[in-house]
Amino acid sequence: MVSTEVDSEKNLLHRKQSLYQSLDESFGIQKEVYRGQQYSQIYFARLHLMRTLLYSIIPNWKPHLPVCTVLGLEEGKECIIVGTLYKHMKLKPSILDEYSKERSASPLIQRHNFMHLDDNLVLEDESGRVKLSGCLLPSTYVTGNIIALHGKETSAGEFLVEDALEAGLPQQIERPIQLGEDKYVVFISGLSVGRSSSNPLQFQLLVDHITGHLGDEKEQNIAAQIVQVVIAGNSVEVPHGLLNGQNLGSKDQSRLFEPIKELDILLTQIAASIPLDIMPGSSDPANFSLPQQPLHRCLFPGSSAYNTFRSCTNPHCFELDNIRFLGTSGQNIDDLGKYSEANNNIDFMERTLRWRHLAPTAPNTLGCYPFTDRDPFYIETCPHVYFVGNRDKYESRLIKGSEGQMVMLICIPRFAETGVAVVVSLYCFNQLSPQHV
Known part of the structure; x- marks a missing residue:
């Protein structure tokens, strides 16, 4: 000072x-120290950290529901699952797009937003992944969010979301x-x-x-x-x-x-x-x-x-x-x-x-x-x-x-x-x- x-x-x-x-x-x-590690480890660290947090507040949210893994889902049985969201995006750029842009005479149109009506969400944990349907809006979330979801598995193998819990303010x-x-x-x-x-x-x-x-x-x-x-x-x-x-x-x-x-x-x-x-x-x-x-x-x-x-x-x-x-x-x-x-x-x-x-x-x-x-x-x-x-x-x-x-x-x-x-x-x-x- x-x-x-x-x-x-x-x-x-x-x-x-x-x-x-x-x-x-x-x-x-x-x-x-960089030893050639990939990015999966930061996702694992994020999931481990935030899942522990969500587990601690789930009893105050839905105390009557069991917490399951993706692999442990049963059709028609209501439960809570916790994991990392992945958003499938039709317009998301890829390295193949960049390659085709270089080869094409007409360059690709530069977008400021890559949202599309066909975008959908998937929730993933260590045991597997499941496609989400229901009330969770893909336009609100992004790949990398850790979230707890209340719902049930449908006959189509999707998880029908009825409610969602975010970590909230610390x-x-x-x-x-x-x-x-x-x-x-x-x-x-x-x-x-x-x-x-x-x-x-x-x-x-x-x-x-x-x-x-x-x-x-x-x-x-x-x-x-x-x-x-x-x-x-x-x-x-x-x-x-x-x-x-x-x-x-x-x-x-x-x-x-x-x-x-x-x-x-x-x-x-x-x-x-x-x-x-x-x-x-x-x-x-x-x-x-x-x-x-x-x-x-x-x-x-x-x-x-x-x-x-x-x-x-x-x-x-x-x-x-x-x-x-x-x-x-x-x-x-x-x-x-x-x-x-x-x-x-x-x-x-x-x-x-x-x-x-x-x-x-x-x-x-x-x-x-x-x-x-x-x-x-x-x-x-x-x-x-x-x-x-x-x-x-x-x-x-x-x-x-x-x-x-x-x-x-x-x-x-x-x-x-x-x-x-x-x-x-x-x-x-x-x-x-x-x-x-």
């Missing part, structure tokens, strides 16, 4: 401070009582520094605003209460023509590094005043598969000189004054949007919380590291704030759990396109607001 000051015409404002704790350890892969640590003045966290996403259409002045105005160099005395008082800035992915955008796998000349190397250099200059101004977390995104110079590892500090020689600068993983989890934040740069929600349907991004976010899993489509359609004995995307503790970056527009929703949990869901819009950052109050979630620059 660094004590910083903000100038005002009448007095000298001292920036508020907060107690920060990083909880990104579970998303690190430095201690993992337990939540109690929110601290507000002591003294409020504190704020600023969320930014999709800076896209280096894009031809981006406006450097827009980000510079935001930097000046949150560091207290713009605005009247009232605005500077608010700026002095900002205790954390989080940048949620896609901070730079390099020219795609340069990324062709060929050796680059000195001129092209300079063009490639220019957006990162420009970003570092801006981040240095923030880190000199406020603690700053930066997460990698799909367009940033980081590993592609989740969990993305922190951007290397050598990319930021200016900002990394400050101990307020933290390069973090994606997903990112941390606590400020015992208030827990959990978020991603948006790849998990983008992938859900391709293989399921919802009214908006907030609905997708709420589903992942109630499924207790950040990225259920990984590793099927969303790239992830092949973990062998754990699933880091399992949500063990309910956050107070759940954020997702690189959205089309700002959205928020306060949801409540059956045990009194309260979670603020936030969609952070792309700053380069909207000029919007999101300011969150640590103690009063109803004071959450988008700030236009």
